[in-house]
Amino acid sequence: MPSDPVRLSRPVSPTELSTRATRRHLLKGAVGGAAAVALAGGRPGLGVAQGYQGDFVVVSVQEVEQAAPTIAAIEAANPGVKVVWRYIPSERFTELFTAAQVAGDQIDLMDLNGQDLRRYAIGGQLQDLSGIAYKDRFRQVALDTYTIQGKLWALPRGGIGGFTFFVNLKALQAIGVETPPETYDELLAMAPDLRQAGIAPFVHPGKNIYLWPVWQFWAYAQTSRNTAVEGTARVLTGEAKFTDPEHVAALEILHRFARDGMFIDGVNSLDNDAAWLQFTQGKAAFFYWHAGSIGTYREGDFPELDMSLIPPVRAVEDPNVARQLPGGTGSALGRYAEAGAERADLAASVMDLMTADPTIKALNELNGDPVSVNANVVASEDPLALLYAEQCSPNQITYLDWYWPPEITRAFQENQQAIVTGDSSPEQAAESIQSTLDDLFADGYEFLT
Amino acid sequence: MASYLWVLPALGLYALFTLVPLASGVWLALLRWDGIAPAEFVGLQNFERMLRDERLASALWHNVQYALGTVAGKIVLSLGLALLLHRSLRGRAVYRTALFLPVVMSFVVVGILWTWIYNDDFGLVNNLLRSVGLGGLAQDWLGDTRVALWALIAVDIWKWYGFHMVIFLAGLQTIPTELYEAARLDGASRWRQLTSITLPLLRPVMLVNVTLSLLGAMNVFDIPYVMTEGGPANSTNVVALHVYLQAFKFNRLGYGSALSYAIFLLITVIALVQLRLLSRNTAEY
Known part of the structure; x- marks a missing residue:
């Protein structure tokens, strides 16, 4: 890119x-x-x-x-x-x-x-x-x-290449943290200090139709115990549902991020440009973004940014779950x-x-x-x-929207935005997404593995 | 006969580029086709589908709100400005030109411009509110489901009030000044002159403005597409955007075509009702 x-x-x-x-x-x-x-x-x-x-x-x-x-x-x-x-x-x-x-x-x-x-x-x-x-x-x-x-x-x-957590090391240094977090709890622990320093923990281009679903991919990879592709295929063939616990749990991770105030204000109205701007200006410590931005970072001049990257933090209890990320x-x-x-x-x-x-x-x-x-x-x-x-590619899984139809991507986006604004619960969102899939089934949709 | 021959080339072009696509669009509305697999004839199924399409219903409701907001906003603002600029005023031409400028700006430019103006963190609106001590009113204009649609309506009004203002100005210039002179002799106040002379005689122009802004609101696509993509959480999805998504994002070309004809019919009905009103309520002097 x-x-x-x-x-x-x-x-x-x-x-x-x-x-x-x-x-x-x-x-x-x-x-x-x-x-x-x-x-x-x-x-x-x-x-x-x-x-x-x-x-x-x-x-x-x-x-x-x-x-x-x-x-x-x-x-x-x-x-x-x-x-x-x-x-x-x-x-x-x-x-x-x-x-x-x-x-x-x-x-x-x-x-x-x-x-x-x-x-x-x-x-x-x-x-x-x-x-x-x-x-x-x-x-x-x-x-x-x-x-x-x-x-x-x-x-x-x-x-x-795929989407992983980019981190601004300068933001972490501003609050005396040397090492990026590995788990959600560690991230949560540093959030108050970041906010105190005028830095939002996370920025994300929540307006972009594709990028809340991409957020779901890393979360579901963990809640499905690293069987996201197989689990998605089961849903698309009708053997399982988006309302099953592991899917709802992945939406719940997003809910936790939103409820704990991890996202920058106005996250749902940020497009790619605005989110990148916030990150490069040092207004957020983490950015869930594509690996292609490494080239952009090298070409540009961003005095407020010392960029590094980590795989998505572990947001489930089980330490054996790999921190997978989606990519193509x-x-x-x-x-x-x-x-x-x-x-x-x-x-x-x-x-x-x-x-x-x-x-x-x-x-x-x-x-x-x-x-x-x-x-x-x-x-x-x-x-x-x-x-x-070294750290991300070995744990890369294919984007799940390469498997499911575009209606599902849209359904995820709408419902995840609603979770972030507090207009919907993870359970309600899952119901709505499943109902979109049910409509597709009624319309003759068939997933071939 | 010769006259028909003269218009034949134009008719031919009209048929080729308008009538034939219209007719083939009707045929497409009767198919299930994703643009890849062979098309399948499904009769009226695409039209039946509209009745159970919940997103279409919510999109239509957003259009109704959009129409209410933009028609009211544009008419009040443009009429007020037209009345002001109809008076003898120093630099009147400059004001008229400046106020008309947004009309000639591209939708995409307007959309991107206002997206930045509405930005929660460094946008003009919130910073202006904060600088005058109204920080409590600052909000995520495009990211909050409660205000996003109204934020778009404000942009639409800003984009088009100049256009409606010019139409009102043209209407005001057709009202004979003798009527006002006679009214003043009779002791009529400014308010009375406005309500008894200006507004009744502006009624045809008013109806043109209402019709145009209403049709624009039912047809709106550009501003929601550029600024919110129908979000957040579907709160700014409108019918034209819904059609676009169905046809070109979800590859349901038949259903997209059927939806287009439904909108076409809806807008035609609205236009006809407005035209009927226009022909009935013409004031004379």
């Missing part, structure tokens, strides 16, 4: 935070990326397919400028092939992709947000990639994320089901090139990713990125 939260003024999904780059990154990356991808393209056989000449169309959530080195490498490796890179912003992917389909446009590869993959795979819009020979190129967690019903539908591209595994590169057979070889070789180590390394640098989806690529040497890779 790296996310540049200061410049984001519209709702942005967690995945998009992982796939956007600042203008400076684009310019910087284009130079390094060109060299890296030229190397990848120059490797004998990589990206080369004999025969086809003409347009080759990639629809992608990656911007054209960002993809320029990749495009150049594909065209260099395949004389006579012209790459048409159609950038579609993630939030408009469904509508614009559908328009292209209905118009009968040529589409060869789809470079999707991971959260959209399930919909397209189940909708029969992608080809099965289970047979590719170079699976060992990727980290297993990334392959698992894009495997549905036992088949691999897309190849991961980019970085592994880059974009999902799939082959369109209706792509012309005459371009099949070309598509296969282009996918190989687009996921090769040098290409991904360039992409990781461009995005400031803390961890790469490719097993043999070290994404970043930044101390904070290495800290993330």
Whole structure:
């Protein structure tokens, strides 16, 4: 992305935070990326397919400028092939992709947000990639994320990153605390001193449609005893309910944060920009945010901020519960089901090139990713990125809204906001969310694992 | 016949870009389609669904509140300003221009601007209140379910009062000055002149303003979308935003289309009622 939260003024999904780059990154990356991808393209056989000449169309959530080195490498490796890179912003992917389909446009590869993959795979819009020979190129967690019903539908591209607790060490030093907390009780104990010093314990962009649900992901990971994905799948198949105790307990964690005054005033009206501003100005000690902000922090000048990070604090009694956090595994590169057979070889070789180590390394640098989806690529040497890779990545679970339909995300957001304002209890919120799911079931919704 | 041939190109374009999409929208409203899987014909199910859509009901109620707040606010404020600026006043043109400025600003700019103005911590509103000793009134304008909708209504009024003011000014200029002179000779006070001459003769203009602001309130999308996304806790969700969410976020294109036609019908009915009132209640002199 790296996310540049200061410049984001519209709702942005967690995945998009992982796939956007600042203008400076684009310019910087284009130079390094060109060299890296030229190397990848120059490797004998990589990206080369004999025969086809003409347009080759990639629809992608990656911007054209960002993809320029990749495009150049594909065209260099395949004389006579012209790459048409159609950038579609993630939030408009469904509508614009559908328009292209209905118009009968040529589409060869789809470079999707991971959260959209399930919909397209189940909708029969992608080809099965289970047979590719170079699976060992990727980290297993990334392959698992894009495997549905036992088949691999897309190849991961980019970085592994997620949402964790960022901490302003200066704020802690102001109250004489040297070490960040590990448990909610420790956090709660330091809250009065923080408030006394004019610092809110926590800031969160509570206006953003995606980010209260993302809060639920870490909390539910703990209350489900680290079985959040499995537990969510059970709810989505109708075997369990959002009103079950472990889901309500996760909402109760949010309720405790709100009741104990942990959030900054006006948390529900803060968008990404405003929340980042509060954090960087030293007005809050902790910020639940995406790892992509490491790059933004390094680029900026924030005299009030000495940023570090920790996994989410333990908010349950059981010390054996891991402090997991939600995240994603880059974009999902799939082959369109209706792509012309005459371009099949070309598509296969282009996918190989687009996921090769040098290409991904360039992409990781461009995005400031803390961890790469490719097993043999070290994404970043930044101390904070290495800290993330060491303490957070091993405990990363996939965003739960990559599994459930968008109506549930909205239901969580509305109800979690109501918990924070005190208009709803965790139990009432859980009832409301479950009722949204029940409506979907009544409407024919079916979850396929 | 020749006259029809002259308008044929325009009619053709109108049909292509307006009538055909309208008709295909009706067909879409009869389908269940997520834009990915094949579409399925479901008859009137999408319309039936509206009756049990609780969020639609709450969105509609928010629209009603929005309409009450914005119509009242815009009419009172714009009429008051128009009456002031209709008088001989030094720098009148400057005032008129300045007051009209928000009308030409983009919705997105207005939305972002007011989001910062309403910011709980460093926003202009709360800091102004604190600086004059009214800190107790400072609050989280966009994050509190009790006040968020009214905060948006205030922004809408700010954005549009200049537009309605200009219409009122145009109406005021059509009232013959002789009527006021005669009234003054008869000893009528300013208040009496306002209630017996100005307001009755402004009735057609008033109805135009009420109609426009009412339709705008039923159609509102931009300000809630930019400023609150329908939150907090669904407290500022309005019908147009609900349609957008259904069609483009939840990928229920058929239901979104059905909802659009329902709004279209609702707004048409409101407009027709207003037009009827307009034609009946025209004062003459």
